[in-house]
Amino acid sequence: MNLKDNINPKISLIIGISFAVFIDLVLSKLMASWSYSWLPVQASKAAPYVDNLFAFETGIGTFIFLGCSGVIGWVLLFNRAPKYDESYGEPFEGNVKLEIVWTLVPLFLVIAIAIYSTKVNTTLQNLGEKTKYDSQKELPTYLDNNEASAGTFIDVISRQWSWEFKYPEGFSSSELHLPINEKVYFRLISKDVIHGFYIPAFRLKQDIIPGSIISYSLTPTRKGIYRLRDSMFSGAYFSQNQTNVIVESKDAYQEWINKTVKKVPVDGLNQAGFLYKKRLEKGDKGWATISPSPSPQVNDPGNPDSAHEG
Amino acid sequence: MTITNYDERIIKVNQPVPGAPNNWRRFFGFNTDAKVIGIQYIVTALIFLLLGGLLGMLIRGELITPPSDLFDPTVYNGLYTMHGTVMLFLFLFPILSGLTNLLVPPMIGAPDMAFPKLNALAFWLVPVFSIVLLTSFFVPGGPASSGWWSYPPVSIQNPLGHFLNGQMLWIVAIGLSGVSSIMGAINFVTTIITMRAPGMGFFKMPIFIWTVLAAQILQLLGLPALTGGAIMLFFDLNFGTSFFNPETGGDPVLFQHFFWFYSHPAVYVMVLPVFGIFSELFPTYSRKPLFGYKFVAVASFGITILSLVVWVHHMFYTGTPMWMRNLFMFTTMLIAVPTGVKVFAWIATLWGGNLRLNTPMLFCLGGLFNFIFGGITGVMLATVPIDIHVGNTYFVVAHFHYIIFNTIAFGIFAGIYHWFPKFTGRMFYEGLGKVHFTLTFIGATLNWLPLHWAGLLGMPRRVASYDPEFAIWNVIASIGAFMLGVASIPFILNMVSSWSRGKKSPPNPWDAIGLEWLLPSPPPHENFEDDIPTVLNEPYNYGLNKPFVVDEEFYISKALNDS
Ligand code: HEM
Ligand SMILES: [Cu+2]
Ligand SMILES: [Cu+2]
Numbered sequence: 001m002n003l004k005d006n007i008n009p010k011i012s013l014i015i016g017i018s019f020a021v022f023i024d025l026v027l028s029k030l031m032a033s034w035s036y037s038w039l040p041v042q043a044s045k046a047a048p049y050v051d052n053l054f055a056f057e058t059g060i061g062t063f064i065f066l067g068c069s070g071v072i073g074w075v076l077l078f079n080r081a082p083k084y085d086e087s088y089g090e091p092f093e094g095n096v097k098l099e100i101v102w103t104l105v106p107l108f109l110v111i112a113i114a115i116y117s118t119k120v121n122t123t124l125q126n127l128g129e130k131t132k133y134d135s136q137k138e139l140p141t142y143l144d145n146n147e148a149s150a151g152t153f154i155d156v157i158s159r160q161w162s163w164e165f166k167y168p169e170g171f172s173s174s175e176l177h178l179p180i181n182e183k184v185y186f187r188l189i190s191k192d193v194i195h196g197f198y199i200p201a202f203r204l205k206q207d208i209i210p211g212s213i214i215s216y217s218l219t220p221t222r223k224g225i226y227r228l229r230d231s232m233f234s235g236a237y238f239s240q241n242q243t244n245v246i247v248e249s250k251d252a253y254q255e256w257i258n259k260t261v262k263k264v265p266v267d268g269l270n271q272a273g274f275l276y277k278k279r280l281e282k283g284d285k286g287w288a289t290i291s292p293s294p295s296p297q298v299n300d301p302g303n304p305d306s307a308h309e310g
Numbered sequence: 311m312t313i314t315n316y317d318e319r320i321i322k323v324n325q326p327v328p329g330a331p332n333n334w335r336r337f338f339g340f341n342t343d344a345k346v347i348g349i350q351y352i353v354t355a356l357i358f359l360l361l362g363g364l365l366g367m368l369i370r371g372e373l374i375t376p377p378s379d380l381f382d383p384t385v386y387n388g389l390y391t392m393h394g395t396v397m398l399f400l401f402l403f404p405i406l407s408g409l410t411n412l413l414v415p416p417m418i419g420a421p422d423m424a425f426p427k428l429n430a431l432a433f434w435l436v437p438v439f440s441i442v443l444l445t446s447f448f449v450p451g452g453p454a455s456s457g458w459w460s461y462p463p464v465s466i467q468n469p470l471g472h473f474l475n476g477q478m479l480w481i482v483a484i485g486l487s488g489v490s491s492i493m494g495a496i497n498f499v500t501t502i503i504t505m506r507a508p509g510m511g512f513f514k515m516p517i518f519i520w521t522v523l524a525a526q527i528l529q530l531l532g533l534p535a536l537t538g539g540a541i542m543l544f545f546d547l548n549f550g551t552s553f554f555n556p557e558t559g560g561d562p563v564l565f566q567h568f569f570w571f572y573s574h575p576a577v578y579v580m581v582l583p584v585f586g587i588f589s590e591l592f593p594t595y596s597r598k599p600l601f602g603y604k605f606v607a608v609a610s611f612g613i614t615i616l617s618l619v620v621w622v623h624h625m626f627y628t629g630t631p632m633w634m635r636n637l638f639m640f641t642t643m644l645i646a647v648p649t650g651v652k653v654f655a656w657i658a659t660l661w662g663g664n665l666r667l668n669t670p671m672l673f674c675l676g677g678l679f680n681f682i683f684g685g686i687t688g689v690m691l692a693t694v695p696i697d698i699h700v701g702n703t704y705f706v707v708a709h710f711h712y713i714i715f716n717t718i719a720f721g722i723f724a725g726i727y728h729w730f731p732k733f734t735g736r737m738f739y740e741g742l743g744k745v746h747f748t749l750t751f752i753g754a755t756l757n758w759l760p761l762h763w764a765g766l767l768g769m770p771r772r773v774a775s776y777d778p779e780f781a782i783w784n785v786i787a788s789i790g791a792f793m794l795g796v797a798s799i800p801f802i803l804n805m806v807s808s809w810s811r812g813k814k815s816p817p818n819p820w821d822a823i824g825l826e827w828l829l830p831s832p833p834p835h836e837n838f839e840d841d842i843p844t845v846l847n848e849p850y851n852y853g854l855n856k857p858f859v860v861d862e863e864f865y866i867s868k869a870l871n872d873s
Contacts, residue, residue: 038766046695050695050696050699054690054696057690069682075660075662079596079660079661079662079665086597091852094604107644117696118636121635121636121695192463194461194628196702196770201768203698204699207629210557211557211560211561211562236455238383287387287388287452288452289384
């Protein structure tokens with residue numbers, strides 16, 4: 001007598017499924033826009049591309065996850081066997097059409113994701129190219145030296161466990177100062193083990209391989225103070241191997257250079273050395289470690305306590 | 311009856327495995343019975359799960375606050391290295407070998423493994439390499455502390471310069487574990503290929519057997535690479551050779567290729583049998599045939615083949631050339647296709663079923679739910695630009711714990727509960743099982759879900775201290791970890807008390823289809839002995855009235871009489 005009996009069950013199934021798919025789509029879209037807030041501020045040219053790709057995959061992922069767990073939730077609610085009921089469910093063994101659908105749909109989906117990601121890869125490569133050189137041979141010059149005459153060139157030297165940045169003006173710093181909106185060129189050098197050059201706000205990470213020199217480039221796009229973290233485990237004081245990246249206006253950057261160039265070199269930031277000294281004072285307890293390399297001599301040791309944004 | 315050369319008077323009423331006296335000593339000796347070996351593996355592995363869990367809780371204790379205040383950072387590094395190593399090589403691999411030993415012979419109707427002595431030898435290597443590994447806690451300088459990857463040059467720095475050092479013992483232990491795995495793999499593959507019951511063609515094998523075959527073939531193909539890498543690392547560490555040492559012209563990145571060529575497939579060696587467990591349990595507890603049996607079976611080999619060509623996704627940020635990164639991104643994403651075939655098949659199996667939500671089914675459902683999540687973050691990690699940002703951060707840690715604990719360990723728990731009555735002859739306590747599941751599910755979610763956000767925000771993995779903005783995620787994670795510690799209590803209580811005084815189990819308490827369920831609980835020493843059934847149909851014909859073997863009634867009543 002009720003309304004349900006009058007509606008063709010097939011139609012109500014189609015309506016039900018379309019409704020569920022619609023809700024799933026809306027939620028996935030919401031999740032995708034929300035995903036931007038899970039990431040640090042965007043402070044490089046590369047960052048928006050990475051974040052868009054991440055939002056895209058968050059959307060697709062949410063759709064699949066909610067779709068699957070929605071079905072699981074449904075059977076948990078409506079297909080539970082009453083106690084002591086051991087009867088069988090509907091005995092269908094399979095369906096070749098369905099199998100083909102759920103092979104081909106994911107296949108097309110991953111092809112689409114792969115094509116999109118390959119494009120982003122190429123974009124990122126053009127934004128900040130990198131090349132690996134054998135350091136036994138000659139030191140590489142910075143990337144496209146000739147065309148980038150206006151750029152900034154910095155040597156990044158990583159050690160167990162400190163960072164040193166050497167500027168072309170002939171001084172060093174423990175913090176990485178960069179001018180905004182200008183392409184910067186690096187030579188990434190490790191004096192001992194593998195380190196990772198990772199600046200989350202830039203969405204960029206590159207392992208620094210001892211025995212190789214990697215030329216690398218990037219463009220910061222937002223003023224502020226960000227963290228540079230060693231991302232490849234490098235031994236005892238690995239977690240201390242962090243410093244700040246300071247992105248500032250062209251003028252402020254120039255002013256900093258003029259000021260720093262005149263300073264006398266002092267011990268650079270070396271949190272590991274500090275902790276290791278404390279450990280020795282307390283009787284050298286703990287498991288074995290090599291001793292930290294001596295503090296690099298830098299003209300600006302920086303201020304590790306200044307607040308960072310990402 | 312086979313071997314009966316024991317004193318009949320020491321037989322007690324409740325034998326854990328009939329055909330042998332209730333003599334606990336045989337679990338401590340060189341026994342060649344696959345069922346004894348299976349239990350030896352499982353119990354040993356569970357003890358190491360407790361040890362690994364303890365190490366994990368120490369790690370989470372350190373990380374509950376930002377500074378490195380509980381341990382010296384050197385100690386933290388040793389603890390997390392040993393946590394990972396214990397969990398993978400002393401818990402996961404052995405427990406899966408244990409389940410495989412217990413299940414393969416009865417499931418295919420074989421009396422035992424093809425090479426019983428080799429089998430026992432493979433097991434007895436586990437305590438040997440475990441002792442080698444754990445000894446390293448007590449050598450001068452402490453245990454290995456360069457992570458379970460042991461990447462050079464960090465791993466060959468050898469601060470004290472002694473020949474006997476933690477890293478060296480670590481390499482020896484991993485090498486022996488590889489030898490044990492090779493022995494196991496030869497045995498499992500031979501047994502499955504040559505010792506199946508009459509009528510059991512490849513497309514009548516249970517999916518668990520398919521997945522074991524796929525996984526063990528991977529072991530045979532991959533382990534030589536790891537062993538080669540480990541030997542070279544050993545020489546660099548102790549004899550100053552320069553395979554990987556950049557100071558003398560070696561290439562540290564070469565080691566990463568050796569390591570991941572094996573260690574990526576290794577994760578599939580672990581997950582494939584769990585896919586097998588899911589495929590056994592979902593039909594049983596949904597009272598329905600497995601949806602698309604043949605597709606699920608063949609997908610296992612799709613995964614095997616693909617997983618051999620994806621290892622570079624662990625090295626996207628090491629300076630790998632662009633074409634290589636694009637290629638390996640694509641192959642990695644392709645794995646989602648055969649994996650999806652399985653996931654959709656399980657969900658379709660549940661659909662329209664008559665679900666029995668007991669402990670094994672709950673662990674399966676929880677595991678499937680978590681696996682879908684972990685698979686999605688896996689595709690994200692395969693995407694080069696995203697991995698450049700989140701690689702080597704807590705996002706990766708969260709991803710693989712979603713797979714390794716929240717899926718694999720869940721599947722293993724499901725398997726242990728499901729087959730517990732079969733191999734002990736006792737039922738477990740359902741109430742305690744549900745408490746175990748609930749605590750585990752909540753603890754695991756609290757532990758690893760929040761860490762995805764820590765990683766997205768840029769918290770590197772393997773740190774002993776971190777910037778205060780990551781504190782909130784870490785506090786939640788630590789609470790989850792301690793909850794998982796608590797969850798082990800109902801589990802241990804359940805196993806010990808059920809085995810010693812649980813209700814007796816009938817041969818087929820779950821009304822399941824499969825050769826093992828046609829045997830008494832526990833099965834006799836040589837399973838079907840001379841009466842091996844002839845298989846007629848595919849397994850999982852729930853509700854279809856197609857008998858699995860010829861003369862099913864005969865085996866059912868025989869099992870009842872023998873129990
Ligand atoms: C569709 C499925 C999957 C995809 C696409 C995928 C992809 C990835 C990728 C790209 C990484 C490397 C991330 C990095 O280091 O930066 C990774 C890490 C990892 N995955 Fe998966 N994964 C999948 C499923 C699995 C499965 C089934 C397992 C285990 C059985 C697993 C276990 C791991 C482990 C252990 C690591 C980390 C190893 C380490 O860094 O210590 N993943 N996964
Ligand atoms: Cu862990
Ligand atoms: Cu992998």
